[in-house]
Amino acid sequence: MKVYRDISLKAYNTFGIAVKTQRLVVMEDDDDVALAPILINRHSLVLGAGSDTVFTRDFDGTVVTFSNEKADGQTxxxxxxxxxxxxxxxxxxxxxxxxxxxxxxxxxxxxxxxxxxxxxxxxxxxxxxxxxxxxxxxxxxxxxxxxxxxxxxxxxxxxxxxxxxxxxxxxxxxxxxxxxxxxxxxxxxxxxxxxxxxxxxxxxxxxxxxxxxRWTKLPRPEEHGSAGSFFKNPVVDETTYMRLKSEYPGMPEAHKVNARDYKLSAGWLIDKAGWKGKTMGRVGVWPENALVLYNLGGCTGDEVVALANAIQADVEQKFGIALSPEAIII
Ligand SMILES: Cc1cc2nc3c(=O)[nH]c(=O)nc-3n(C[C@H](O)[C@H](O)[C@H](O)COP(=O)(O)OP(=O)(O)OC[C@H]3O[C@@H](n4cnc5c(N)ncnc54)[C@H](O)[C@@H]3O)c2cc1C
Missing domain, CATH: 3.30.465.10 (Uridine Diphospho-n-acetylenolpyruvylglucosamine Reductase; domain 3)
Structure with a gap:
């Protein structure tokens, strides 16, 4: 097990947000896992590669993660x-x-x-x-x-x-x-x-x-931080889908998820609302894919959330659809 104190999490989240944690524990094998209940409490945070996580603040506690390879070679x-x-x-x-x-x-x-x-x-x-x-x-x-x-x-x-x-x-x-x-x-x-x-x-x-x-539609992590698709595709009932379809005949076909619900393209809604390629502070909407918010350089989590909130409010006002984030905001 490796334990780091007062360490930056910038390299531990793909958005590249520079927050710190009091303690980072990296588990490397089964013996470390057996100790986890002692090390981790309900105020701790489990992190994988941080590719779906947006930090808005320093983490005041223990962040727990795993080594990519198991120390005993039994990955x-x-x-x-x-x-x-x-x-x-x-x-x-x-x-x-x-x-x-x-x-x-x-x-x-x-x-x-x-x-x-x-x-x-x-x-x-x-x-x-x-x-x-x-x-x-x-x-x-x-x-x-x-x-x-x-x-x-x-x-x-x-x-x-x-x-x-x-x-x-x-x-x-x-x-x-x-x-x-x-x-x-x-x-x-x-x-x-x-x-x-x-x-x-x-x-x-x-x-x-x-x-x-994929890389024609997504920012390369080594060039621009992101969490991939920031929003989930919204699932709506048939009445809502039919209303939007008649108002916007160019809307892509929705995917039928069950007898009464349809999954719409969140990327299309955001694009149609005019956000593709827009920036706010140090965060932008990826020009090739409106579902992706990205770091223009040195952004904070609050800037990401501010842009996400603005998009959500605008899409709700224009289409009556509530978007929810796929990314986990800490
Ligand atoms: C460029 C890019 C493209 C992406 N494309 C896609 C895509 O096509 N499809 C897709 O589904 N996702 C996509 N994502 C999102 C992301 O890759 C996935 O959600 C991925 O599974 C997150 O893995 P992670 O290890 O980085 O998780 P993290 O962001 O570290 O954690 C995600 C959640 O899982 C929890 N967690 C992590 N590990 C454990 C564990 N061992 N035990 C318990 N809880 C745990 C965390 O607490 C957190 O709640 C993309 C992200 C990026 C940056």
Whole structure:
């Protein structure tokens, strides 16, 4: 375990916001995890790679994170088509590892920043795939009791960018391992419209094509900080969708999520409201993708929140739609 005191978190969040914490604990193996209930209390914060987190203040307490590689070399344990993966591993490294070892099912999640642990907390998704499609179980440690528990995929209550692990406001359960069930035959998942025409003969081709496509729409982290899509796509009932469709015939087709609800494109609403490419203070709306807020250099979390609030108010006023952030604001 590594412990740092009074340290900047700038390198620990992809927005690059320069806040500090009193104590940063990096867990490196199972012995460290066993100590977690002593080290972490309900005022602590669990952090993966900070790629969905926006800090608005110094963190007055302990921030807990995981090393990317487990100190004992057991970052991935394989049993046939099932992989049990250390929560700190980078999700994108796992995707490449699976392809290198002839296992398939994660390729559409290529180039999503962040850790395996957070990927299940957030139920990350892209290009017609979500973490929940391949997760069979999640092992957690209960920070109040020290108990180790394993939840099946169903018990994780996965939803759109959410899971049971986001239901409690205080940190209660720490995700330590995630078990994925993968396939040993590659069957391309081309369900997402934007994938039409992309090379997909092999899973590696699919991964490379998706990675290249993503970086045409997202700021590269080494150039501009961001949290990826800042807002969730709003889910509305059929009446609301039909009203908007008749008012804005050019609106993209919504995705039907169940018998009565439709998922709209938040990016389209923000763009239509005129925000694409706009800046406010040291934060901007990415010119290629209105869903992404980015750091123009040295921004604070308050500046990010101010721009997000302005967008939310404007979209609500123009379309009657409430946008909610996907990013977690601390
Ligand atoms: C450029 C860019 C592109 C992105 N594209 C996508 C995309 O296509 N699809 C998508 O879904 N997301 C996307 N994201 C968002 C982000 O990558 C995901 O949400 C990712 O899962 C966050 O991982 P992280 O480790 O950085 O999580 P963090 O931001 O560190 O944490 C996220 C949440 O998970 C909790 N958490 C983290 N680890 C654990 C743990 N081990 N146990 C319990 N709780 C934990 C944290 O407390 C926090 O509440 C993008 C982000 C960026 C910057």
């Amino acid at each position: 991935i344990k394989q049993s046939g088509n099932q992989l049990t993966v250390w929560a700190g591993m980078k999700m994108d490294d796992l995707v490449q590892w699976t392809l290198d070892h002839g296992l398939y099912g994660l390729e559409n999640l290529s180039a999503i920043p962040g850790t395996v642990g957070a990927a299940v907390v957030q139920n990350v998704g892209a290009y017609g795939a979500e973490a929940k499609d391949t997760v069979v179980s999640v092992e957690v440690i209960d920070l109040y009791t020290g108990d180790i528990r394993t939840y099946t995929g169903e018990e994780c209550r996965f939803g759109y960018r959410t899971s049971r692990f986001k239901e409690e406001t205080a940190v209660r359960e720490l995700v330590v391992y995630v078990t994925f069930a993968l396939k040993d035959t590659y069957v391309p998942n081309l369900s997402y419209k934007a994938l039409e025409g992309l090379p997909h003969e092999s899973a590696q081709q699919m991964r490379d094509a998706i990675t290249a496509l």
